[in-house]
Amino acid sequence: MKLMFGRTISLQLRLFVAVLLSIVLIVGDKYTEGSTTVRTSLNTLVSPLIYLANLPYEVFSFGAKSLQTREQLLSENEALKQKQLLQSEQLQQYQFLTKENQKLRALLGSSAKQANRKIIAQILSVHSNPYSHQVVINRGAIDGLSEGQAVIDEMGVVGQLTKVGSTTSRVLLMTDTTHATPVRILRNEVRTVVEGMGKINQVKLSHVPHSLDVRIGDVLVTSGLGGTFPEGYPVAIVTEINRDEGSPFAQVYAEPVAQLDRIRLLVVLWRQQQEIISSE
Amino acid sequence: MNSRHSFLIGVSIFFALIMSLMPLPFSFEPFRPDWVLLVLMYWSLAVPHRLNIGTAWVVGLLIDLASGSPLGVNSLTFSICIFVTASNFQKIRNFSIWQQAILVGLFLMFYHLMQFWLNHFLMDVYFNPQYLWPVVTGMLSWPWIFLLLRKYRRHFRIR
Numbered sequence: 522m523k524l525m526f527g528r529t530i531s532l533q534l535r536l537f538v539a540v541l542l543s544i545v546l547i548v549g550d551k552y553t554e555g556s557t558t559v560r561t562s563l564n565t566l567v568s569p570l571i572y573l574a575n576l577p578y579e580v581f582s583f584g585a586k587s588l589q590t591r592e593q594l595l596s597e598n599e600a601l602k603q604k605q606l607l608q609s610e611q612l613q614q615y616q617f618l619t620k621e622n623q624k625l626r627a628l629l630g631s632s633a634k635q636a637n638r639k640i641i642a643q644i645l646s647v648h649s650n651p652y653s654h655q656v657v658i659n660r661g662a663i664d665g666l667s668e669g670q671a672v673i674d675e676m677g678v679v680g681q682l683t684k685v686g687s688t689t690s691r692v693l694l695m696t697d698t699t700h701a702t703p704v705r706i707l708r709n710e711v712r713t714v715v716e717g718m719g720k721i722n723q724v725k726l727s728h729v730p731h732s733l734d735v736r737i738g739d740v741l742v743t744s745g746l747g748g749t750f751p752e753g754y755p756v757a758i759v760t761e762i763n764r765d766e767g768s769p770f771a772q773v774y775a776e777p778v779a780q781l782d783r784i785r786l787l788v789v790l791w792r793q794q795q796e797i798i799s800s801e
Numbered sequence: 802m803n804s805r806h807s808f809l810i811g812v813s814i815f816f817a818l819i820m821s822l823m824p825l826p827f828s829f830e831p832f833r834p835d836w837v838l839l840v841l842m843y844w845s846l847a848v849p850h851r852l853n854i855g856t857a858w859v860v861g862l863l864i865d866l867a868s869g870s871p872l873g874v875n876s877l878t879f880s881i882c883i884f885v886t887a888s889n890f891q892k893i894r895n896f897s898i899w900q901q902a903i904l905v906g907l908f909l910m911f912y913h914l915m916q917f918w919l920n921h922f923l924m925d926v927y928f929n930p931q932y933l934w935p936v937v938t939g940m941l942s943w944p945w946i947f948l949l950l951r952k953y954r955r956h957f958r959i960r
Contacts (some may be wrong), residue, residue: 532888535854539880542858547872551923567867568808646824648833650870651932652920656922657869684869699924719926780826 558768561662565688569655571689575645636752638791640664642672644784645689654694654721655680658787661688669749671790677755677778678702678743679787694781695756696721703739704756709734712744715756715775721782724757726773731764751790806959810844810852813862813953817841824865831931832947834939836946838865838882838912843950845887846894848959857883873924878915884910898944906940 576757641657651657660666662685670682680694695702696717705712711734716727729735739759745752757775764771810815825833844900861876868875885908886893892915893904911934920926951960 532854532884536884539854539858539884541860542875543877546862546876547871547919547923563866563872567863570818570822570863570867573850575818575933578824592868647822648824648830650868651831651926652917652918652926653869655869659825698926783855799954 526604532577560607560684561686562688563687564684565661568661568686568689571647574647578646630778640666640789642787642789645788649691653699654697654717654719654781655683656694656784657689658690658789659689660693660789661686661690663687666690666789670792671750671754673754673788673790674779674784676780677757678750679779679781681749682789692787694721695777695779696724696781701727702750702756703744703746706735707740707742707755708736711735712746713741715718715741722776723760724775724777726759726775729771729773731771733764733771735759735762735771737762741775742777748792752794806848809849809957809959810952813840813950814856816829818860818863818867821864829959831934834935834940835909836919837911838879838909839905839943839946840950841879841883842886842908843947845883846890847950847954849887849890851885851959853887854883861872865950868926874916874919874923878912881915882912886912898947901947902940902943905943906936909936909939915920 556667640660642660644656645659647657649657658672666682666685668682668685672679672681678694678695680697680700682690683693684691693700694717695715696719698716698717698719702715703712704715713729713733715724715733718725726735726741737759741752741759743752743754743755743756755778757777759773759775761774761775762771814837817840820836821833841852841857841860845857857879858876861879862872864870864875864879865872893901896904910933913936917926917928921928946959
């Protein structure tokens with residue numbers, strides 16, 4: 522053993538320095554802005570690791586894809602075509618409705634809504650911190666993403682971007698304990714807030730008075746308050762209401778609309794342009 | 802010569818990092834052992850003059866970045882664990898593999914409780930006994946990691 526009596530820095534001193542540096546990091550991470558260049562470059566540093574860890578999954582899914590039979594592909598193609606036909610029918614209506622909506626808004630004197638910029642991102646399946654709900658996507662600062670952008674899938678709201686590297690970024694899911702989404706009930710426009718509980722298939726409504734008009738099956742959509750999520754995207758459906766008069770608030774639970782445990786493709790939305798409030 | 806040893810140790814840590822980030826089927830996810838910490842523990846017992854608290858801190862930071870936990874949590878817990886093993890390496894080395902496995906289990910338990918406590922403090926997570934599964938799986942996989950890395954170390958004569 523070379524260093525049994527060797528002269529090096531003592532372990533205690535090393536530990537002291539390491540603990541001190543870690544505490545500085547923890548405090549710095551908690552109380553500073555997220556979108557600095559230091560952080561982006563730190564997140565970029567581990568991007569190759571993430572891509573490498575995702576590789577086996579890609580290989581397997583590529584293998585599975587190339588082993589699909591012709592019949593499977595044909596039937597899938599057929600189903601997709603039918604879906605597209607139905608959706609394009611709705612789209613024709615939609616264009617008419619947006620025109621009408623713009624006209625009505627003009628009559629009311631409020632500003633017209635602008636279309637959001639958006640980008641499609643794919644999830645890299647890598648392991649994340651077990652204490653939080655998050656996923657990694659294959660887009661980053663290179664594609665113009667920044668912290669706090671809303672992320673949705675085909676069904677509804679998924680979460681928002683938290684840590685952005687140059688080629689990867691992290692999406693904090695709406696079921697995470699630190700995430701809250703401002704929503705309103707689609708049926709009666711009552712505003713409330715949905716909080717994550719750390720469960721992948723359940724969220725809760727925070728501070729709901731007993732008198733609030735909420736029913737099982739109510740659809741919650743984003744209210745647009747807070748500025749992170751654009752208005753009108755479905756978030757969750759109310760599944761359980763517990764009006765215990767003994768507790769200060771009613772306990773209302775809901776199930777996320779987006780299938781958070783099997784998402785694969787996501788859409789990242791840009792924040793809406795600052796709306797110009799017309800004074801007339 | 803020195804750099805060759807460090808490089809080979811680095812390679813094993815790199816593989817452990819990839820293993821700990823690789824996707825697993827959803828039902829196996831809670832049982833994933835902490836590969837990186839186990840590998841670091843092995844090297845800190847085998848060659849404590851090469852791998853020490855500094856390395857553990859840097860690797861912990863990499864884990865934090867790659868797994869999206871609050872920065873500094875893993876570096877802190879890794880450093881403390883490696884401090885314990887590195888300061889007692891002469892004692893721990895003399896134990897049999899099974900005794901070592903039990904000790905490693907204790908260290909892992911300590912690591913996970915610290916992890917939980919820090920995360921609770923930073924993000925208000927609540928305790929779930931499921932969080933302690935890696936302690937058991939880590940303890941059971943220690944003998945295999947030990948034997949594998951010992952073979953690796955002897956084959957490449959890492960000292």
